[in-house]
Amino acid sequence: xxxxxxxxxxxxxxxxxxxxxxxxxxxxxxxxxxxxxxxxxxxxxxxxxxxxxxxxxxxxxxxxxxxxxxxxxxxxxxxxxxxxxxxxxxxxxxxxxxxxxxxxxxxxxxxxxxxxxxxxxxxxxxxxxxxxxxxxxxxxxxxxxxxxxxxxxxxxxxxxxxxxxxxxxxxxxxxxxxxxxxxxxxxxxxxxxxxxxxxxxxxxxxxxxxxxxxxxxxxxxxxxxxxxxxxxxxxxxxxxxxxxxxxxxxxxxxxxxxxxxxxxxxxxxxxxxxxxxxxxxxxxxxxxxxxxxxxxxxxxxxxxxxxxxxxxxxxxxxxxxxxxxxxxxxxxxxxxxxxxxxxxxxxxxxxxxxxxxxxxxxxxxxxxxxx
Numbered sequence: 001x002x003x004x005x006x007x008x009x010x011x012x013x014x015x016x017x018x019x020x021x022x023x024x025x026x027x028x029x030x031x032x033x034x035x036x037x038x039x040x041x042x043x044x045x046x047x048x049x050x051x052x053x054x055x056x057x058x059x060x061x062x063x064x065x066x067x068x069x070x071x072x073x074x075x076x077x078x079x080x081x082x083x084x085x086x087x088x089x090x091x092x093x094x095x096x097x098x099x100x101x102x103x104x105x106x107x108x109x110x111x112x113x114x115x116x117x118x119x120x121x122x123x124x125x126x127x128x129x130x131x132x133x134x135x136x137x138x139x140x141x142x143x144x145x146x147x148x149x150x151x152x153x154x155x156x157x158x159x160x161x162x163x164x165x166x167x168x169x170x171x172x173x174x175x176x177x178x179x180x181x182x183x184x185x186x187x188x189x190x191x192x193x194x195x196x197x198x199x200x201x202x203x204x205x206x207x208x209x210x211x212x213x214x215x216x217x218x219x220x221x222x223x224x225x226x227x228x229x230x231x232x233x234x235x236x237x238x239x240x241x242x243x244x245x246x247x248x249x250x251x252x253x254x255x256x257x258x259x260x261x262x263x264x265x266x267x268x269x270x271x272x273x274x275x276x277x278x279x280x281x282x283x284x285x286x287x288x289x290x291x292x293x294x295x296x297x298x299x300x301x302x303x304x305x306x307x308x309x310x311x312x313x314x315x316x317x318x319x320x321x322x323x324x325x326x327x328x329x330x331x332x333x334x335x336x337x338x339x340x341x342x343x344x345x346x347x348x349x350x351x352x353x354x355x356x357x358x359x360x361x362x363x364x365x366x367x368x369x370x371x
Contacts, residue, residue: 012308013337015057015241016318018296019226019264021174022104023319024057025313027333030300031061031106031177031231035293035351036359037078041046041088052330052360056100059319061177061267063284065107067164068157070128071119073184080164082106093172095119104229105168106177107219111185111339112146113357115237120328123147126157128211129190129196134240151199154211157185162218165228169275175227178215180253181269183239186212190249193242205252213256216263227291229298229360235271235285247288254292266293267321282307287316307338331364340365 016023030272036045054060064077066072077083086179096103096275112127113136119125127146136292148156165176180186188194189211195202201210219228232253234246250268257263271283282302290297299311300321326332328345335342349358 004274005282010312012312012320013333014312016296018319019060019262021059022057023059023102024055025333025337026319027058027140027300027326027336028319028321029053029058029060029246029310029324029326031063032180032327033063033074033077033351034359035074035076036075036353036355039139040072040077040079040352041085042078042092043088043355044091047092048360050092050103051095051099052364053326053332053334054099054101054103054104055331058101058333059104059108060096060101061104061337062173062178062313064106066167067107067109067242067306068124070123070157071160071185072118073114073125077108080158080167080171082109084134084294087348089168089173091173100368102174103172104175104177104367105171105173106179106231107164107168109157111188113143113144113184116219117143119144125187127194128201129194131194131196136239148197151201154201154214158211158214158218161215162222162297164223167255168239169223169227172210173243175229175264176219176223177267178212178228180212180236181231182236186215187239188231189352190253191241191243192239193244194240201357206262209249209252209256212253214261216257217331220260220263224295226264227258228260229265230264230268231256231267232289233269234289236269237272247285250286250289251292254289258294260317263295263317265296265298267298270299279334283333284311284316285317290316308336328362330362335365338365 012026016026029302040106068081110134113123116122119350124147130148132145133143170175190208195208234250268286296318298319303320311317324345328343
């Protein structure tokens with residue numbers, strides 16, 4: 001398939017065929033950590049939240065979901081490694097499917113972005129390195145010093161991703177997104193600013209990406225390529241994860257995903273943006289990855305309606321993922337369709353534990369609409 005400019009009439013509201021899935025529009029709900037899954041169990045209020053944001057033929061990507069008990073880095077985030085977690089996800093998935101949406105589970109392991117008290121038996125977090133992650137202003141405590149994974153331990157973590165993918169399908173999800181972004185464990189291996197290994201998982205670009213490529217292969221073997229996507233952020237420095245050649249890294253990973261015939265999508269975050277004259281100035285530096293990848297290409301990072309329509313029309317992206325706007329506007333596709341004003345998001349409630357405030361209480365365009 002490869003890169004082909006879209007027809008000029010294509011917009012965010014145009015239908016799109018993504019592998020076996022027929023999408024009615026191209027406005028994707030981005031994965032958003034919300035810290036409201038108490039005891040690592042997704043809660044009934046999540047069914048309200050996600051079903052509010054689901055639309056017929058829309059793609060919803062769930063929040064980052066831990067693949068094991070060593071994957072946790074924040075309080076109140078969901079997992080999908082136990083039977084209880086699988087059962088807790090089922091009614092949430094059902095609520096999204098009842099609205100006619102397609103629902104994907106994002107599979108997550110934080111690696112060194114954690115503390116001893118969030119790890120089983122108070123052990124050290126695991127990573128490519130034993131260098132501590134720098135502070136994050138959103139996390140009050142310092143991260144703990146990680147333990148460098150031994151090469152012979154890595155297949156066990158790969159298997160955690162594979163089992164979590166199988167569990168996601170058992171919970172009813174339509175597919176999974178592998179979280180290879182934002183400085184979590186896969187980026188800790190991929191990026192040369194973190195990975196300081198001298199074994200087969202360090203050094204060259206191929207070696208640094210080996211772990212991520214093995215995770216992709218295991219999940220594809222478990223589910224089939226048509227149910228698997230991956231999120232990447234080569235340009236970001238989030239959680240102290242930087243690379244000296246982000247374009248080379250992104251192109252290599254896009255090529256590796258394309259080696260799996262029918263691999264569903266590649267979801268890439270734009271570089272950090274400057275804000276001026278009331279809007280984000282998006283650098284639009286993802287085209288090399290778009291050209292290197294054979295499947296559906298999703299972009300994220302600072303997009304509004306106008307920019308989303310433009311990149312779809314230009315063929316720069318097939319779909320556009322929205323985070324903060326979707327958080328604050330449960331009916332975002334409808335607002336885009338009508339050119340309606342958007343609710344403003346309240347950053348102070350992004351990461352609180354309230355099951356309603358800042359979560360399910362953002363108003364719809366017409367709260368009397370029965371749709």
